[in-house]
Amino acid sequence: MSGKLITTIVIIVIALIILSLSIFIIDQTEQAVVLRFGEIINTYSEAGIHFKTPFIDNVKKFEKRILLYDIEPEKIITEDKKTLIIDTYALWKIANPQKFIETMRTKALAESRIDDIVYSHIRNVFAKHTFDEIISDRREEFLREVTKLSREDLKDFGIEVVDVRVKHADLPNENIRAVYERMKAERYSIAAQIRAEGQKEAQKIRAEADKKATVILAEAQSKAEQLKGIGEASSTRIYAEAYQQDPEFFEFWRSLSSYNDIFKNGTVILGDMEILKYFSK
């Protein structure tokens, strides 16, 4: 009885082992290639349970998700002979596991391949354009071209290049110095201009004020002269109207009143003057 039970258990265990050797599970994030003595007999990209011949078939699994490969920054020379340091990265995935295993075998090898190809296309495409074009809206367009060319070249390796992008596009250190110097010079010149404009404006305001003050004074002076003139004219008319009533008496009267001034000092020398007739008469 117990011998029978043991036999049954042994059979079940053996069956389980064989079963476990003949099935394999592919995860949602994976795809697999089934090799029989090194020969590819099947590829699976669908997740789930799959079967293989135990002991004979060998399963190689590959990543199905998008992979990120950060390419080392490289110096490139633009069409106008400027140097740029371009830091790129590529997103890629294994699109065809069969081709991939035939040509690449490992991810590391694939990455070095991607590095070579992407970098070479970046260099070729960017070298055909000027610095300003690369640092402009058109960069996107160039990158699409690089992506397209790289995708074309890597297709045969079972690799799909999803996207190639530039993380940084920087100037080499020695150029950065020069840019800083230029920026400084530019700013200082702007500052100088602003100050000069301020001075110009201030001078304008001052001159305007000076002019206004001068005009105000001159106008006042002019009006003052007119007023004085009017006063003098009125007084002249008043004198004339009064004195013409008896010019002879006026002459007499006026001469008399001038004596006070004439004889102010102790000693006086008189010439042959009109007023002297009053002395001789």
Added chain:
Amino acid sequence: MRKFIVLIVIAIIVVIFLSTGVYQVGPSEVALIKTFGKYSYTTGPGIHFHLPYPIQSRVIVDIQSVRKEEIGFRTVTTYGKVTYRSVPSEALMLTGDGNIISVEAAVQYKVKDPVKFAFNIISGKDIVRFTAESVLRERVAVRKIDDVLTIERDKIAQETAQVLQEILDSYDAGISITNVYLQEVAPPDDVVAAFDDVNNAKQDKERFVNEALKYANDIVPKAEGQAEQILREAEAYAKQKVLEAEGETRRFLSVLKEYRLAPEITKTRLKIEKIQEVLSDIKKVFILDKSGTLKLIDLNQFIGGGSQ
């Protein structure tokens, strides 16, 4: 008895085996259940059970928490104190007019589709970070430095978020960009002094103008006051002239009226009075007559009664 122990051991093994299927999902998380590696369904927060290994397995993804990538700076927390450290190699960017500017940004994102996020991409964090850097630089590179510093800030953040989202969608990454915040946008340290000088210059300009305005505000009212004074003086002078004339002529006319009553007598009287008045203080008078002889007039002869 031996049988019983074997049964207990088997039961314990079964329980442990089954317990591999018990899992807990946090409040901000979801669990993606895979059956034989293939995604089959999603469960929300709570305690759940799935079939034990190797039949089902789970991936837990946080879908509520906002994740953050920092570009150009890092948040450093030491003893609960948050400080920021600049990373110039990330922050420095070329602008469209060939200048260099330092831009720091924070990108906030969350998982909008856990299935895509878990099964389509590997290093989601790096993908967001690299793509954000790339897009941000592009957006900065198409603008002039002054615009980046001032009016275009918001636009850059907005465009970066938008383009970043489009690119991530094209990867089927299942990521949603919630926000791109531009933090400090400033000229590089080496040229800050020069930029500050421009600001100082603007202040100086204001100052020059204000000083000039002060001068103008001082000089014009002063001139106006002076003008008033000149005018009042002129008016006074005119008035004075007229009043003098009126006074003098009135005096003259008064005398004239009396004079007409007896002209000769009055004339003589006035003459004598005047001579008396004028010569009372004078000792000697020399007269130069027509013949050119200088005559000394003895005043006593005229007036009479002098002491000498």
